Amino acid sequence: MASRPLHLGWFMNFTPGEWDHPLATGGSPWDGRFYVDMALALERACFDYIMIEDTLMVSEAYGDSAEATLKHALQVPKHDPAPLAALIAAATSRLGVVATMSTLAYPPFMLARLCSTLDHIAGGRFGWNIVTSGEDAAAQNFGLDKLPPREQRYEMADEYVDLVCRLFDSWNADAVVMDRTTATYADYRKVRPIHFEGKYFKCRGPLNTVRSPQGKPVFVQAGGSPRGRAFAARHADSIIATANGIDGMKQYRDDVRRYAASFGRNPDEIKVLFLVYPVLAETDEEAQAKRQRLVSSPNFIERALASTATVTDIDFSRYDLDQPLPRLTTNGEQGSLDKFAQWGSGKTLRQLAMERFGAPGSEVDFVGSPDTVAERMGNVMEAIGGDGFLISTPFQRTSRRFIVEVTEGLVPAMQRRGLMRTAYSGTTLREVLAEY
Numbered sequence: 001m002a003s004r005p006l007h008l009g010w011f012m013n014f015t016p017g018e019w020d021h022p023l024a025t026g027g028s029p030w031d032g033r034f035y036v037d038m039a040l041a042l043e044r045a046c047f048d049y050i051m052i053e054d055t056l057m058v059s060e061a062y063g064d065s066a067e068a069t070l071k072h073a074l075q076v077p078k079h080d081p082a083p084l085a086a087l088i089a090a091a092t093s094r095l096g097v098v099a100t101m102s103t104l105a106y107p108p109f110m111l112a113r114l115c116s117t118l119d120h121i122a123g124g125r126f127g128w129n130i131v132t133s134g135e136d137a138a139a140q141n142f143g144l145d146k147l148p149p150r151e152q153r154y155e156m157a158d159e160y161v162d163l164v165c166r167l168f169d170s171w172n173a174d175a176v177v178m179d180r181t182t183a184t185y186a187d188y189r190k191v192r193p194i195h196f197e198g199k200y201f202k203c204r205g206p207l208n209t210v211r212s213p214q215g216k217p218v219f220v221q222a223g224g225s226p227r228g229r230a231f232a233a234r235h236a237d238s239i240i241a242t243a244n245g246i247d248g249m250k251q252y253r254d255d256v257r258r259y260a261a262s263f264g265r266n267p268d269e270i271k272v273l274f275l276v277y278p279v280l281a282e283t284d285e286e287a288q289a290k291r292q293r294l295v296s297s298p299n300f301i302e303r304a305l306a307s308t309a310t311v312t313d314i315d316f317s318r319y320d321l322d323q324p325l326p327r328l329t330t331n332g333e334q335g336s337l338d339k340f341a342q343w344g345s346g347k348t349l350r351q352l353a354m355e356r357f358g359a360p361g362s363e364v365d366f367v368g369s370p371d372t373v374a375e376r377m378g379n380v381m382e383a384i385g386g387d388g389f390l391i392s393t394p395f396q397r398t399s400r401r402f403i404v405e406v407t408e409g410l411v412p413a414m415q416r417r418g419l420m421r422t423a424y425s426g427t428t429l430r431e432v433l434a435e436y
C-alpha cells in the first residue's frame with residue numbers, strides 16, 4: 001500500500017473526442033465547452049492538473065499520406081491549446097492548467113508573454129509543457145525542410161528556457177506600485193531589460209506583462225532519450241513520462257532524479273507522472289471485455305500504428321505485421337518509439353499494436369473495477385517510489401462516460417485508500433504539486 005497520496009494529471013488535447021461510439025456525442029467540441037465541463041469534473045476530483053497536448057502538423061508518416069490520420073482523426077483536427085487553457089482557467093479555481101507550446105514555433109518573447117498572461121488569468125495555476133516538436137512535417141510549417149537533430153533541438157531549448165526565465169524575472173514582484181499620491185503606476189527601477197544574447201536567440205526585454213502570480217509558470221516536460229531526460233531534469237517541476245512496466249518506470253524516475261541532483265536540484269521538487277490508460281467498469285470481467293472490444297474493433301491495428309507513426313515519424317505500414325520490428329531510431333520521439341517497440345521482447349508488430357495502450361496481464365495493466373485499479377495503482381506507485389499518474393484515453397478520444405468513470409469511480413476508490421487528496425491545500429499549481 002502506497003505510504004503517501006499520489007499526484008494525478010489528465011493528458012488530453014483539443015480534438016474531436018469520441019464521435020462514433022453508440023454512447024458518444026463528440027466530434028465538434030470547438031466552442032471548448034465540453035473540455036471546460038471536463039476540467040470542472042477533474043477539479044471536483046482534486047486532480048493536480050489538466051494537460052493540453054499539442055502538435056503542429058497533419059501527419060503523413062503512415063503510408064506516406066494523410067489518409068489514415070484524417071480518417072481516424074489521429075492528432076488532427078487539433079485546435080490551439082492556449083485559448084482553451086484560458087477558458088478552462090477562467091471557469092475553474094483550483095485545478096492546474098497546463099498547455100503545450102513548442103520552442104520550434106514561438107519566438108521566446110511571445111511565449112513568455114503568453115505564459116505570463118495565462119498565469120494571471122489562472123490566478124497562478126498555469127503550466128507550460130515544453131516541447132521541441134518531433135516531426136519534420138511540423139518543421140516544414142515553420143520554414144524549415146527538416147527537424148533539427150535532437151541534440152541540437154535540446155541545446156536550443158536549454159537556451160530558450162534560460163531566455164524566457166530571464167524575461168519572467170524582468171519585473172520585480174513589487175514593480176506595480178499604483179501610487180495615487182505620485183500618480184505612478186509602476187516603478188521603472190523595478191523593471192529591467194535583459195539584453196540576452198545567446199548562440200540561437202537574442203532578446204532585449206523587458207517583458208511587457210506584470211510579473212505573474214507564480215513568477216514563472218510551472219514547467220512540465222517529457223524528455224525520453226538521455227538528452228531529453230537531462231533537459232527535463234534541469235528545468236521541469238513535473239515530468240510526464242511513458243515507460244514499460246514497473247522496472248521501466250522506476251529506472252526512468254531514478255534516472256531523472258539523478259540528473260536533477262547532478263544539476264544541484266532537490267529531486268523531490270520534481271513530480272514524475274506516468275502515462276496510463278485505465279479501462280474501468282463495475283466488475284473486472286466487464287472491464288476486460290471492454291478492453292477486448294476496443295482492441296478487436298475494426299481498424300484498431302491501423303489506428304494504433306498510424307497514431308504511433310504521427311509521433312515517431314516512422315511509416316509502420318512498411319513492416320510485416322507478423323514479424324518482430326527491426327531496431328529503429330528516429331529524430332522524432334525516440335522515447336515514445338522505445339516504449340511502443342518493447343525492444344528485445346520478440347513481439348510481432350501486430351502484438352505491439354495490440355498493446356499500444358497497455359499489455360494484458362502486465363503489472364501496470366489498469367483494467368478492472370475502480371477498487372481493483374486503485375489498489376494496483378497504489379502497489380505500482382509503492383514499487384516505483386512516486387509520484388503519480390497521467391490519465392488518458394486511447395487515441396485521445398475523450399468521452400463524458402470515461403470522465404465520470406475516473407472522477408466518480410476510480411478517484412473515490414483511491415481516496416478511500418488514502419491514495420488521493422480529498423481537498424486542495426495549495427492555491428497555485430506549484431503549491432499543489434508541492435503538497436506532497
Ligand SMILES: Cc1cc2nc3c(=O)[nH]c(=O)nc-3n(C[C@H](O)[C@H](O)[C@H](O)COP(=O)(O)O)c2cc1C
Pocket residue numbers: 011052053054055100129130131132133134150221222223224225226227228229240241242275332333334335336390
Ligand atoms: C506523456 C507525454 C506527453 C507528451 N506531449 C507532447 C506534446 O503535447 N507535444 C509534443 O510535441 N510532444 C509531446 N511529447 C513528446 C516529448 O516532448 C518528447 O519529444 C518525447 O518524450 C521524446 O523525447 P526524446 O526525444 O527525448 O526521446 C509527449 C511525450 C509524453 C511521454
